[in-house]
Amino acid sequence: xxxxxxxxxxxxxxxxxxxxxxxxxxxxxxxxxxxxxxxxxxxxxxxxxxxxxxxxxxxxxxxxxxxxxxxxxxxxxxxxxxxxxxxxxxxxxxxxxxxxxxxxxxxxxxxxxxxxxxxxxxxxxxxxxxxxxxxxxxxxxxxxxxxxxxxxxxxxxxxxxxxxxxxxxxxxxxxxxxxxxxxxxxxxxxxxxxxxxxxxxxxxxxxxxxxxxxxxxxxxxxxxxxxxxxxxxxxxxxxxxxxxxxxxxxxxxxxxxxxxxxxxxxxxxxxxxxxxxxxxxxxxxxxxxxxxxxxxxxxxxxxxxxxxxxxxxxxxxxxxxxxxxxxxxxxx
Amino acid sequence: xxxxxxxxxxxxxxxxxxxxxxxxxxxxxxxxxxxxxxxxxxxxxxxxxxxxxxxxxxxxxxxxxxxxxxxxxxxxxxxxxxxxxxxxxxxxxxxxxxxxxxxxxxxxxxxxxxxxxxxxxxxxxxxxxxxxxxxxxxxxxxxxxxxxxxxxxxxxxxxxxxxxxxxxxxxxxxxxxxxxxxxxxxxxxxxxxxxxxxxxxxxxxxxxxxxxxxxxxxxxxxxxxxxxxxxxxxxxxxxxxxxxxxxxxxxxxxxxxxxxxxxxxxxxxxxxxxxxxxxxxxxxxxxxxxxxxxxxxxxxxxxxxxxxxxxxxxxxxxxxxxxxxxxxxxxxxx
Ligand SMILES: Nc1ncnc2c1ncn2[C@@H]1O[C@H](COP(=O)(O)OP(=O)(O)OP(=O)(O)O)[C@@H](O)[C@H]1O
Ligand code: SF4
Ligand SMILES: [Mg+2]
Numbered sequence: 001x002x003x004x005x006x007x008x009x010x011x012x013x014x015x016x017x018x019x020x021x022x023x024x025x026x027x028x029x030x031x032x033x034x035x036x037x038x039x040x041x042x043x044x045x046x047x048x049x050x051x052x053x054x055x056x057x058x059x060x061x062x063x064x065x066x067x068x069x070x071x072x073x074x075x076x077x078x079x080x081x082x083x084x085x086x087x088x089x090x091x092x093x094x095x096x097x098x099x100x101x102x103x104x105x106x107x108x109x110x111x112x113x114x115x116x117x118x119x120x121x122x123x124x125x126x127x128x129x130x131x132x133x134x135x136x137x138x139x140x141x142x143x144x145x146x147x148x149x150x151x152x153x154x155x156x157x158x159x160x161x162x163x164x165x166x167x168x169x170x171x172x173x174x175x176x177x178x179x180x181x182x183x184x185x186x187x188x189x190x191x192x193x194x195x196x197x198x199x200x201x202x203x204x205x206x207x208x209x210x211x212x213x214x215x216x217x218x219x220x221x222x223x224x225x226x227x228x229x230x231x232x233x234x235x236x237x238x239x240x241x242x243x244x245x246x247x248x249x250x251x252x253x254x255x256x257x258x259x260x261x262x263x264x265x266x267x268x269x270x271x272x273x274x275x276x277x278x279x280x281x282x283x284x285x286x287x288x289x290x291x292x293x294x295x296x297x298x299x300x301x302x303x304x305x306x307x308x309x310x311x312x313x314x315x316x317x318x319x320x321x322x323x324x325x326x327x328x329x330x331x332x
Numbered sequence: 333x334x335x336x337x338x339x340x341x342x343x344x345x346x347x348x349x350x351x352x353x354x355x356x357x358x359x360x361x362x363x364x365x366x367x368x369x370x371x372x373x374x375x376x377x378x379x380x381x382x383x384x385x386x387x388x389x390x391x392x393x394x395x396x397x398x399x400x401x402x403x404x405x406x407x408x409x410x411x412x413x414x415x416x417x418x419x420x421x422x423x424x425x426x427x428x429x430x431x432x433x434x435x436x437x438x439x440x441x442x443x444x445x446x447x448x449x450x451x452x453x454x455x456x457x458x459x460x461x462x463x464x465x466x467x468x469x470x471x472x473x474x475x476x477x478x479x480x481x482x483x484x485x486x487x488x489x490x491x492x493x494x495x496x497x498x499x500x501x502x503x504x505x506x507x508x509x510x511x512x513x514x515x516x517x518x519x520x521x522x523x524x525x526x527x528x529x530x531x532x533x534x535x536x537x538x539x540x541x542x543x544x545x546x547x548x549x550x551x552x553x554x555x556x557x558x559x560x561x562x563x564x565x566x567x568x569x570x571x572x573x574x575x576x577x578x579x580x581x582x583x584x585x586x587x588x589x590x591x592x593x594x595x596x597x598x599x600x601x602x603x604x605x606x607x608x609x610x611x612x613x614x615x616x617x618x619x620x621x622x623x624x625x626x627x628x629x630x631x632x633x634x635x636x637x638x639x640x641x642x643x644x645x646x647x648x649x650x651x652x653x654x655x656x657x658x659x660x661x662x663x664x665x666x
Binding site: 059061090091092093094095098099101103106107108109110111112120121124125156158169172173 | 570
């Protein structure tokens with residue numbers, strides 16, 4: 001999308017540490033990225049790579065868990081979200097930044113009507129009266145393609161199907177016209193045809209409303225279809241960041257290359273189609289001292305164990321954090 | 333919901349009849365003798381005569397049907413006739429063998445004491461248990477939670493006859509603040525007598541409230557903890573709601589569902605009277621009536637009281653189910 005214009009969200013050196021009984025878990029390690037107006041940034045990585053925690057850390061959504069979030073800055077709307085009061089942060093949540101979560105079956109409160117839950121942020125952030133909020137809630141449900149919106153406001157979440165609930169979640173996230181929408185695997189829990197519908201809906205809404213979107217997913221196929229840029233995460237770090245076409249054409253990081261090979265395709269033998277990356281993603285009990293992918297990397301060499309590779313630029317808007325150069329097959 | 337309730341109530345009728353029969357048969361098996369408490373000088377023939385006059389010579393099914401007629405037919409008819417002045421309303425009622433007065437009158441006489449002391453302790457217990465449970469869960473492992481857990485353990489595991497005697501020793505004997513015996517003849521007529529009533533209620537109510545609160549606060553805490561980590565809580569926070577709204581509206585509304593049903597299921601216990609506590613503080617409520625009747629072999633009283641408890645248990649089971657249906661929109665009875 002538009003390359004010019006200041007970033008709507010500018011994250012620098014974000015770090016999140018969980019205090020657990022087993023020790024400190026460094027879930028997000030020095031993450032930096034920016035989000036441009038109207039852009040769709042895809043975030044990919046295996047389970048446990050820190051995608052969700054990164055996004056939740058941005059707006060203090062880790063709740064009451066024993067987590068410390070630290071960093072250089074998280075600039076949004078003229079504020080540094082790391083240094084505002086809890087009340088100011090709360091005013092950003094749901095208003096400036098909207099969230100859609102993975103599992104629509106459990107993300108809505110079962111004992112309140114959909115209308116009540118939709119109207120909550122409207123009354124809270126926009127100071128609407130119940131009548132205005134009701135009016136707007138109907139518009140929102142219509143916007144996300146729910147028929148008979150007026151009547152459905154008084155229905156409870158269990159009266160909606162999974163796909164419909166996710167539409168409600170999207171309506172809720174969009175209710176206060178956020179500048180940024182963070183969608184954390186919004187289609188993962190849905191079956192394939194519904195996934196496609198939600199995807200279509202998001203594409204359409206994005207062009208209608210023009211907000212910037214962060215789209216977290218496991219599915220590189222989805223990313224290829226909608227993202228402008230892609231951020232690959234591993235071990236709580238960004239290991240590669242590139243425009244979508246560049247990433248698919250010219251992947252630099254061994255992890256990205258492995259991920260691209262795991263994309264299920266209809267061609268090739270069964271073994272080839274189901275190829276997965278051997279091994280487990282790490283749980284980091286200290287800040288990374290070496291390349292966090294080294295235990296699983298085919299190209300690892302001595303330097304990878306001695307230091308954590310810094311993120312370097314290898315082209316126009318293409319960053320990678322790796323000591324190995326796929327072009328030459330040699331260390332850089 | 334209404335249909336469901338009516339159906340449940342109709343189904344309860346055969347259940348209750350079966351229960352009344354079982355109670356009757358069980359009580360008949362008990363080796364008790366209504367004349368055992370009479371002076372030893374009464375000769376055996378006279379004792380036998382007394383037994384015959386109480387109807388003990390009849391076969392068991394006659395005695396059961398007699399009780400059924402007296403309780404299910406005569407009692408309600410008497411009440412109706414007296415209310416509307418239709419007739420004399422003096423059909424034969426279920427009579428206590430010990431006092432020869434109608435059992436229902438005995439119950440009505442003792443009900444207020446039990447409701448005041450045991451009922452009040454339940455209300456107080458619930459009112460302190462809910463906030464404690466909520467705060468304990470929200471601040472899990474904080475000092476508040478630790479103290480709450482400890483007090484609940486104590487309240488739950490130390491029997492009321494121990495805590496009862498303990499508070500009597502401390503507050504009546506040593507400090508002399510409260511009377512150690514509950515005066516059931518006391519009438520509240522003015523401010524002065526009201527204060528006395530409050531003072532004599534404090535200890536039994538406190539002892540029982542501690543016991544009730546211990547259980548319910550644990551339950552509330554567990555239910556809150558179950559809900560605090562749910563996805564919808566994260567959604568509520570992501571919407572930018574105040575933390576108080578998130579906890580006191582979104583989480584609490586869900587957490588209360590099982591707790592409310594447990595509270596409803598506990599209500600019949602109030603009417604059962606806290607037998608031990610009533611003994612310790614000499615409150616002559618229903619619990620005490622039951623004990624005396626059992627000791628005196630007063631079968632009609634025991635039978636009637638036990639049956640009324642069974643009715644209450646069934647009714648409050650239904651109340652709990654209906655409340656569940658009202659509180660949880662996912663539940664549909666039809
Ligand atoms: N509350 C928590 N306490 C301790 N560790 C946590 C907590 N939440 C997340 N983590 C750790 O943070 C790491 C990153 O988790 P995160 O949920 O961000 O992964 P993810 O990339 O979103 O995975 P998924 O694709 O499964 O959603 C994991 O290793 C996890 O163990
Ligand atoms: S830095 Fe080394 S171990 Fe890490 S991905 Fe690159 S080659 Fe592999
Ligand atoms: Mg996640």
